[in-house]
Amino acid sequence: IESLKKAPFEAVFEQDSKSLLTLARMRKDEDEIARIKDVGRRAQEVFARVVEFLSSCNSDKEGVLKKDGEIVTVGLIKRLIRMWADELDLDTSAEEVIFAQGYDAAVPHSRGADEAAIRVGETIVFDFCPCERGGGYFFDMTRTFCVGEVRDEVALVWRRVLEVQTQVLAQLEVGRPACEFDEMCSSMFEEWGYPTLRKKPGTSSGYVHGLGHGVGLQIHEMPYLSALRGDKTPLAAGHVFTVEPGLYFPDKRFGVRLEDVVAIHGDGTIENLTPFSKEILVPLKGRPVKTA
Template sequence: MREDLDRLMEERGIDWLFIEGGNGDNPAMHYLLGNAPIGYCSLWKPRGGRAYLFTGPFEREEAKRLPFIAVDTTKYNYHELLEKEPDHLKRAVEFIRRMMADVGVKGRVSLYGRGGLGANYLLYRALDAAVSEAHIEPEFENDMIITARETKDAEEIDHIRRVGEKSCEVYAQVRKLLGSAAERGGKLFGPDGPLTVGVVKRFITLELFKRGLMEDVGTIFAPGDEGGYPHSHGTDSRQLTVGEPIVYDMFPRELGHGYYFDMTRTWCVGEVHPEAERDYELVKEVQADVEGSIRVGERAYAYHKRAADLIAKAGHPTIISDPASQVGFCHGLGHGVGLDIHEKPRLGGTEKNPDLIQPGGVFTNEPGVYYPQKGYGVRVEDTLCITPDGKMQNLTPEPKALLIPLG
């Protein structure tokens, strides 16, 4: 949680954290700024102290509304630098050096945020050489902000819960769309012609937008054999058919680069696919078993193994029995959800995975089995949370029936 940042800085020997890149599509910055409408900015926070938020003059009033020390970067006279220094890299280094000197940055500095890899590499290597009282030493794995974000406070959980409620509303509208289709020769038709994957996806996008949600890389709506590949998004031109299983995985977030939600259902329209029905009942049972067994303080990997063991017992290959398997249960059980769609904790990997189920954790429970050569895959996914007081809640109030009747 955010309240853990100073403790984590102390434990990791970090004197200052520096977040760069503005508040758009930048989870590290959004974590501290929330939905504040601020574009390009940078934030410096000393261990145990109040953070400084550096913005240009256009956003100085927005910055003053936040619980930080607002600094207008006009005072560092970038126009003078433009006149005196023709080299862009040297100008950028000097501009940041002036910020650091102004607020007294010393000791170890760790970096967070977004930007171009090549440009950032050159910039911070040059900056490290240019300052004598501070040294740039980022973290490589499980950095401090990612670690803090692994557990959410009540306000963050409420954000995710609201996205989940709106997501379930969209699922209900898609069910109505599919159930109202006309069937001719085994093919499905809508009021404007063939009911294709692309038609449904455009409907989903509009329904999300109506509710203040957005997609990042689209939605998975994968019928038949395409659903047998866990992250196949489906071919837009493909027309839906009666009885063909559809894997519908939606992972929207709040407009304005906010919190995500993740859920999946598998549907057959008009009639069920016998093999898919058998396997869907299995994954529903496995999902319910895992959900009922979750306990605070246990290792996240244990639930992945529990799911894999149950699926293997039913005769399917799993990623544990064969890490190279591309059929059966061939992915991890779940992942954390927050300002990124995939966060800690990781419910997968190997026994070396150290992640724990903790109060404030928000994560998915998504067993599935996949057989593209048989023309189907099935998955069911809910997002769960452990409230800060240690109670588990399912944030996904969406029915799990496989069949959508026609008419």
């Protein structure tokens, strides 16, 4: 753009340069998709290490305990996440890790209280969006965990969030407007009786955010799978975006969110770049499994 401005002829821009760059950045080539997928592969290794660590723990009335008896806190898990990310050549400095438990899990962008002890049966929303070392392409994924046991009410909500995500992923299609999938998500949640921003603007309970966003050199890019934004961008080859339905209940002190990254290849093939397990239960060593 700068070169065109200096050229010996008049260049007329119908949109400002920022908009042009935004639109250009929305479409990734195969090399860019491969880089995002590689960041995702390493991000999922961090998730696997978190699950393995928690599974090695025990518990008592104070909370979840390490093998040496130390209480496991949110802050300890975050330090381990940053350490493992560093070992895997991932940069976590641009976006703070979300490891939010209990009430914090019911507030979509709460980072979680570092001093909080990890407790059996509490929902934990783990949202991780690392970047290539030194700057570059981002990835963004979320899983919800319960350590040791899962309450019936939580299990039901988790199953419904998973069903919505599964249905949306199955319906993704080149040419369909991005916002259409958020409408689909809201309709499913409303059929089950949950509040949504569409039916109850400003609600802090139920489905309280859009379905997804583009991912690339920034963590939030076009296209936005959001009815509130009204993004009617047709899904197209080169788009890389998240699908992240969630339900949140501050009054009940829990929330559930699942987030995958999806890429549309040049030939129109749609690939989920986030095959990591969505299982909510993280069993504790020596503790009987209790699920709904």
